[in-house]
Every structure is written in structure tokens, then in C-alpha cells.
Amino acid sequence: MYNFDFVKPATVDEAVKALADDEAQALGGGQTLIPTLKQRLASPSKLVSLTGIAEMKGVSKQGDAVVIGGGTTHRTVAEEAASAYPGLADLASRIGDPAVRNRGTIGGSLANNDPSACYPAAALGSGATIVTNSREIAADDYFQGMFTTALEEGEIITEVRFPIPQKSAYAKIAQPASRFPLVAVFVAQYGDGVRVAVTGASNNGVFRWSEAEAALSGNFAADALDGLTVASDDMIGDLHGTAAYRSHLVGVMAKRAVAAAS
Amino acid sequence: MTQVKMTVNGKAASGDVEGRTLLAQFLRDSQGLTGTHVGCDTSQCGACVVHVDGKAVKACTMLALEADGAEVSTIEGQANADGSLNVIQQAFQDHHGLQCGFCTPGMVMSAAALLKDNPKPTETEVRDYLEGNICRCTGYHNIVKAILAASGQDVSAIAAE
Ligand SMILES: Cc1cc2nc3c(=O)[nH]c(=O)nc-3n(C[C@H](O)[C@H](O)[C@H](O)COP(=O)(O)OP(=O)(O)OC[C@H]3O[C@@H](n4cnc5c(N)ncnc54)[C@H](O)[C@@H]3O)c2cc1C
Ligand code: FES
Ligand code: FES
Numbered sequence: 141m142y143n144f145d146f147v148k149p150a151t152v153d154e155a156v157k158a159l160a161d162d163e164a165q166a167l168g169g170g171q172t173l174i175p176t177l178k179q180r181l182a183s184p185s186k187l188v189s190l191t192g193i194a195e196m197k198g199v200s201k202q203g204d205a206v207v208i209g210g211g212t213t214h215r216t217v218a219e220e221a222a223s224a225y226p227g228l229a230d231l232a233s234r235i236g237d238p239a240v241r242n243r244g245t246i247g248g249s250l251a252n253n254d255p256s257a258c259y260p261a262a263a264l265g266s267g268a269t270i271v272t273n274s275r276e277i278a279a280d281d282y283f284q285g286m287f288t289t290a291l292e293e294g295e296i297i298t299e300v301r302f303p304i305p306q307k308s309a310y311a312k313i314a315q316p317a318s319r320f321p322l323v324a325v326f327v328a329q330y331g332d333g334v335r336v337a338v339t340g341a342s343n344n345g346v347f348r349w350s351e352a353e354a355a356l357s358g359n360f361a362a363d364a365l366d367g368l369t370v371a372s373d374d375m376i377g378d379l380h381g382t383a384a385y386r387s388h389l390v391g392v393m394a395k396r397a398v399a400a401a402s
Numbered sequence: 403m404t405q406v407k408m409t410v411n412g413k414a415a416s417g418d419v420e421g422r423t424l425l426a427q428f429l430r431d432s433q434g435l436t437g438t439h440v441g442c443d444t445s446q447c448g449a450c451v452v453h454v455d456g457k458a459v460k461a462c463t464m465l466a467l468e469a470d471g472a473e474v475s476t477i478e479g480q481a482n483a484d485g486s487l488n489v490i491q492q493a494f495q496d497h498h499g500l501q502c503g504f505c506t507p508g509m510v511m512s513a514a515a516l517l518k519d520n521p522k523p524t525e526t527e528v529r530d531y532l533e534g535n536i537c538r539c540t541g542y543h544n545i546v547k548a549i550l551a552a553s554g555q556d557v558s559a560i561a562a563e
Pocket of ligand 3: 499500501502503504505506536537538539540541
């Protein structure tokens with residue numbers, strides 16, 4: 141790892157100022173960034189830690205939404221969102237392992253937008269709003285392909301607002317070595333329809349499976365998905381599974397999520 | 403270099419570190435606490451697990467400066483005040499929960515974090531909790547058994563002695 145300066149501001153304003161420097165990068169829980177720095181795939185001259193910013197931490201229920209600070213750890217979401225939004229808390233409780241969940245944050249996961257990460261599925265599957273230091277971005281506009289998002293240089297995710305569904309669930313087949321999803325599907329039923337978001341499968345990162353959404357909006361039952369398939373053209377094919385296998389898993393995981401939804 | 407100060411196993415610890423110095427390096431190289439092992443250095447194996455403010459973290463995936471002001475506990479602080487093994491360590495010895503011992507510090511620290519939150523875990527809960535702790539000697543059965551025994555549960559019915 142190349143050396144860098146380290147600063148730990150106490151407010152979002154100070155962090156935004158520190159990040160104005162071109163060579164500076166935000167540090168959340170470091171569970172992705174530190175391994176990346178070790179591999180010298182990034183070489184910022186300054187790291188701006190967001191872990192000392194109290195206003196970016198915590199889970200609260202505001203009207204019909206759950207609002208999560210961008211610096212909130214996976215563990216805290218698993219514990220504190222459990223009553224308001226159990227599907228989301230369950231997803232957080234199954235990210236990586238306990239030590240990863242004690243450090244990793246929702247803001248870091250969404251900013252990174254790994255094509256196999258868990259939170260992008262919940263954010264897109266809930267139609268969440270990603271709130272930054274300067275604006276609000278709808279999940280449908282936020283995810284722009286693997287490792288690519290609508291965030292500008294130096295923009296910080298300060299909170300994420302999740303509308304609470306009537307029912308939801310996350311079905312994940314973990315890749316046993318990395319514990320990331322091989323394929324996972326988040327399903328959420330709202331008064332105005334069902335959303336289905338798929339992660340781990342596509343070369344373009346997280347996506348909504350619109351045919352499944354239409355079928356489930358008419359009949360929220362696993363067998364409503366019988367016969368529906370996703371094309372394997374854009375699916376990830378690697379040593380863990382072929383594109384065809386992943387496209388098959390999308391259907392299986394979607395059915396499991398619907399069957400488990402509560 | 404920047405000075406970092408923290409409490410390690412109840413005692414004040416400080417040293418000069420670079421931005422990039424990992425907590426694991428600070429503990430091992432600056433403090434001489436080499437019980438925290440670095441197995442993979444890629445955040446996968448859990449040999450480096452320590453507690454920071456009571457929570458299990460991978461010391462190879464946290465900057466030393468992030469622990470400034472924190473309460474850190476490592477394997478060296480686990481024994482009882484009189485130097486005898488604590489209940490988890492003793493259970494690892496009694497149930498052959500280690501072979502080469504390389505993963506053991508991380509296993510014991512993860513087990514301590516688990517039992518603090520969940521004093522009577524089921525076998526499945528123990529296995530789930532150890533998802534980030536890899537034993538290259540693959541002695542998982544006896545590790546799980548030792549942790550269940552340390553929680554005060556009867557392990558006589560569990561196979562593999
Ligand atoms: C062993 C292991 C297993 C894992 N398993 C899973 C899994 O099953 N599912 C899963 O989804 N993830 C998994 N992860 C990844 C983990 O969830 C990370 O915590 C997460 O992807 C990144 O969050 P972080 O807070 O650690 O961010 P960091 O690593 O600190 O940062 C990641 C990126 O986000 C930027 N950033 C951080 N915070 C913000 C913010 N608030 N605003 C804007 N940009 C920000 C950083 O500049 C950096 O580019 C795993 C990681 C490990 C090590
Ligand atoms: S050395 Fe830290 S996880 Fe392997
Ligand atoms: S006892 Fe050898 S690595 Fe676990």
C-alpha cells in the first residue's frame with residue numbers, strides 16, 4: 141500500500157472540504173477500500189475517514205420510510221432496522237461475516253456498487269433515495285453499471301431512505317469463498333406494485349427484472365414466475381458459474397424470495 | 403508520522419504511525435503483541451481478529467489511526483488475572499480446538515465476541531459466526547465443540563473427539 145495522509149473530520153461539511161482535493165478519497169469501513177489499496181489499485185494521497193461523523197450514523201423510522209445514515213455499519217442496520225424493515229435488516233445480517241459487518245457501511249457499499257454486492261439490490265428493489273451532501277438521487281438513476289454510479293468526485297452519501305414495503309425478502313446464494321452473492325434477488329411488494337432487483341448476475345451490475353415485476357404485481361406468488369426466464373447474454377460467466385447457470389439462478393432466487401417474503 | 407494512542411488490554415499504548423499503518427502492524431510491530439496473526443492480509447481469514455470498543459474486527463483491514471482513542475483487546479489480554487487460561491482458551495485445550503494454532507487467536511477472539519452477544523449459541527449459530535475465520539488445518543468440528551463447551555453447554559453428544 142502506498143502511503144497517504146489520514147484525516148478524520150467530525151462533520152459532513154468538513155469532510156466535503158477535505159475531499160475537494162483531487163487526490164483525496166473517502167474512507168468508510170475500509171472493508172473494500174483497504175484491500176484495494178493493498179493491491180495498489182487505488183493510490184489516493186489523502187484518505188478522509190467518515191467514521192467520526194456522528195450525523196451520518198444511525199437508523200430511524202420517518203413516516204413510511206426507514207432512513208439510514210450513510211456511515212451506518214451493516215451490523216447496526218441488521219439490529220436496528222429489524223422491526224421497521226425486516227427484509228432489509230436480514231440482508232444486512234448476511235453480508236460477509238461478523239467482523240466485516242462491524243466495520244462495513246451502507247454508504248461504502250452503495251458508492252462501490254460491486255456487481256455482486258447486497259445493498260444495491262435492496263436500494264434498487266425498494267426504490268430508495270440516495271441522499272448526498274448536495275442532492276437526492278433516485279435508485280433508478282443512481283446505479284449506472286458495474287462499479288459505476290451517479291456520484292460525482294468527492295460526493296458523500298449521507299443517508300439512504302427506504303420506503304417500507306408491505307412484504308419483502310432477500311434470497312442469496314453465497315459464493316462460499318468470498319461470501320458475496322453468486323446471485324441474489326431482492327423482492328419488495330408495495331401498494332402500487334412489486335419491485336424485483338437482481339445482483340451478482342449481470343455484467344451491467346444490479347438490475348430490475350421487469351417481467352417478474354409485472355407477473356408478481358398481478359399475483360404475488362412464486363408460481364407466478366413459472367416459465368419466466370432472463371436472457372444469459374449479459375450475465376457474468378466466471379470460474380464460479382457460467383452465464384447460463386447464473387441466469388437460471390435468477391429465476392430460482394426470485395421464487396425463493398417471493399416464497400419467503402413477509 | 404502521527405502519534406496514535408489507544409488502550410490495549412487495559413493499558414495505555416501509543417506510537418508513531420504512518421497513514422497506511424494497519425492496526426495489526428501497530429499491535430505486532432510497535433507493541434510487540436504478536437499473538438494477533440496475519441494469515442491472508444486480504445480480509446478473508448480472520449486470524450487477525452481483535453476487539454475494538456467491544457466489537458470483533460479484522461486488524462489487517464483497519465488503519466491504526468482509525469483506532470485512535472479506542473479500547474482494543476487482543477489474545478494477549480484474554481487469560482485470567484492469575485495467568486491461567488480463560489474459559490474459552492481452556493475449552494480449546496480440553497477439546498483439541500487447535501492443531502497448528504495459527505488461526506487460534508482469531509478463533510478465540512471471535513468466540514469471545516459471539517458469547518458476549520449470544521451466551522448460549524446453537525451449533526449452527528457458532529458455525530455461522532465463524533464464517534470469517536478460516537482454519538487451514540480444517541479442525542472446525544473441535545473448534546465448534548470447544549466454543550459450545552465454553553458456553554457451558556453439554557457437548558458429550560457431539561461427534562469428533
Ligand atoms: C470478507 C468479505 C466479505 C464480504 N462480503 C460481502 C457480501 O456478502 N455482500 C456485500 O454486499 N459486500 C460484502 N463485502 C463488502 C463489504 O460489504 C464492504 O463493507 C462494502 O462493500 C464497502 O463498505 P465500506 O464502508 O467498507 O467502504 P470502504 O471500503 O471504506 O469504501 C468503498 C468505496 O466507497 C467510497 N465510500 C465509502 N463511504 C462512502 C460514502 N458514505 N459516500 C461516498 N463514498 C463512500 C470509498 O471512497 C471507496 O471508493 C465483503 C467484504 C469482505 C472483506
Ligand atoms: S489476516 Fe486479516 S483477515 Fe486474514
Ligand atoms: S489450527 Fe492450524 S490453522 Fe487452524
